[in-house]
Amino acid sequence: MIAVQSRNPDEFLLLPFEPALLVTDETDGCLQTASHYTPRKLSLPHTAAQIDFDGDCLSDFFITVTDITSGKTYFEIYLRREKEQSMGSDEEVSLNDTNGQFKGLNSLCLVTRQEVPVQANNIFSFADIDRDAMVDMMFVNKKDLKLHVYYNKLQNQQVLMQQKGSTTQSQTTAFGLKKLCSATNRPVNKVKDIFSPFTPIIEERNVVSQPISLDQNVAEVYADEFIPGRIYLGDITSDGFPDLLITLKYIDGTSRSHVLINEPCSTSESSVCTVKAQKAKRRQFNVDTNAYQSALDAFDKTKYATFFDLNENSMMDLLVVRTAEVSGRQSAIVSSIYNNYGRDAFFLKTRMVSDGALGTTVNSASFRCVLTSLEDEKFMVMGGQSGQTAYQALQMPFSQIGIGRSNNFIESFTVSAYVNGSRSLRMWTPIIPKSVLFVVTQGSDEVETWKLDVLIKPSEKMIMIILVDAVFLLILGLVIIVLHLLEKSEDRREKQINVIF
Template structure:
């Protein structure tokens, strides 16, 4: 093959790559595409990397609520394909699946699946919630383990003992309607329950009775990078139990929630390095006989010690020690203060109709659509023509309903986004969720709706053009190192859906200001939370590396977090906290996968074209110079001959 032929073939390959990406990247908005889910009857109920290929797969529950299937992402065809060897069918038992939790329950580095099911679609708390555990082998399910049933208040997935093994916290089923707190523990052969007493003797506090439904979370709220336990209570309050190295969970704070509060979600809404609360609530409008409801979205900011800077030098958090706990943290519910934002909204769709009278709530789903470093949300509202609304994060100001205190404190609020229009082109859409479908660092969207009495899934790709950067992180559960090798078997442990990891990082914007952010990995697993097993967060516009990245896990070890420096934006990090007893995090492993920008092929083509043009110009100039030299030689020879004559 000649050199010219090689160049032509190489350019054709590049153009083919570009054209293949243009199928999914063609406009500066959201765009619906087909990735193999549009003909599936059902709804996505969970995410996970089932075959451990570093691509996120989806778990789809059919419209009957009795058949759960795994659909693997295929990079070659850019579509999802069903894995026929991994299907869970409970139709013979006449059960209805109401929640699905993929996790590595037997701690072998492979993704397992726990289902929660009922014999009837009901929200009665004293009904039996039947659970089954299916142990996975990355291709199918090896074994079915019977799990002790629960009361119809879904148990919360946490790491109760601080050993990075998943547990369930809740109430075992009792015909006598006894709500006694227990822990579910799992291994290769069985699941067992153990009664526990979550008490704080010093403060005279015992864990409240969990509400139905609840918004329990395993998430760091005091800033020490160790996930705490957040519980919503039956009496309309909430409790926070701080996770400690030596004493386990100890009571920290409690508070009253607004009346008629909906599901609660968590995120660092203002980019100050602390996890905030976001929820909606309703109240009746003024008037004795009025039956109308007024709906509001609430952001309750977590007030902690600020990041140290030139203007703040005392009582602050150093950028080199972001995992310092602030025992005086405060979730500020005062609407007159600087830590509570209220935003009027349309009436939300409270419950997912796929579950019927089980009344599974639709939570506020959080993602960063423009990668500016400030989370946005998707909300499902009771509007037949426009049921899905995106709210984008913007700086607080009086124009957008913030008070002066919140504006001066640099808080953020949420406003309706015009990008919502693209999501409402189809009829009968009920809810939506975020997912990075192509693993390219964008917050894409899955839409869930109905068509001819069947549940349908529609895929919307995020084509928003912006010059912001992102980072994608995934913490594993430490079951083994980068390669598991038990019994002469070798496999990768990338699909374990580890819960409770915390990330804190600092980034410098274009004006040189440093800010801290915090994100949490899989903090909620109940009531169709649909959180991704990874963390995808925007860095905004920056011309620098991530200077400090703190990664915390739930292991109760004096050194439960690690620090990484100089992380490259637009990359995926896989942190493997493989840590033997009494070892420090220096034994952890970090894998970084660089994700090139979508503009790289265009830049490469421009570079090749520039080189070709410069080569042509150089050859042309060289030709002209040679011709000029020959003319000069002829003129000189002519003069010599003339003198001789």
């Protein structure tokens, strides 16, 4: 583990992971103790992620390791601990009531350790699948070619406030959204139960399993010697629910990528969701052919594909890497598929950087937004920045947050980062939808010095809007002139009548 000292960023410290970064005090409830270091190494392949699992707006740590003694592979979740909280807004945010002694190092608490099924190939992906502002986990079983989505069992502040039932849903939601981030340093026994166990699946409401394709000719998820088969997540429809991109290999040797659209669980008898999952408003991925598939089918030797905003219009495009014969030998070719489908949904593109000139991305920053739906109900969406990097994770350097359809401004935008052992929060309000946000820290630990740069792209229908406004003003002006002339004519008639009498 390499650490950077804040007092001198040019100095690097090479530190052992366990004794340097882990909380080893048994009184804190962490699974790892000072007297019990399990000899382990990174699994091959492995998954590493810095994502907020417990809703406190601090990036936690997920990693897959192999036990050297038993040879078994486990995933481990370490929750971030902090010493204190700094704020840059007068808004009410949940405070840290504990008196922890953590600062910088010794800041990760091991709360979950679970054996990984061999069929998962140690590759996991993370996203907020059901838009409840909590990160969910998923993987593809390479044996039965099923996608398994494990929903986060920890409830965010918004859901907890709704369940009290003391007032109307809109009132409780509005009150709950004042506390965008859960309290930090909560007791481990309240946050350790994040995902359901792999076997047996007891809680059907928190797990949804479905096939990734209905084509009988699919052999496996495409993988080669250097790139394990994995899925990529991105909101290509900008509706606030991440969609899925996967590359499949067929029995005839060809390989093609497929986009699976995120949609509500079907209530039909053939639904992949259980009744409990349907009641919990879980989601599924539609494996039927969609509008993007005709473009992807043009490439039959695809190695992998991923999402990226190529022309900076804040719509997710597709990058496809394929093999083709060039000058008599097989070479890798990169192709682009532009997303030109018109959408009436809004988005928010965010990025946290350390310096306005250099544009260095701040990894594992957390973003949260409060929105109002067309039904006049408030809800919260979240996003993270560069949470995964290992084994072709290929995540974008910015966070693309789909908002969906809304007729209001974004009520609040909150950014959080882990600075010198503490959670630092800054809130801005209101924010215009369909904008690009740059949070510039200026290399400072003081959140009051952070600034927000907002980039707004003029609407493509601006000319039409101007023409309509001009015609409306012209008609309104003509009406005013006609009424004025009629009034003057009436005045003259009244004067003539008065003169006669």
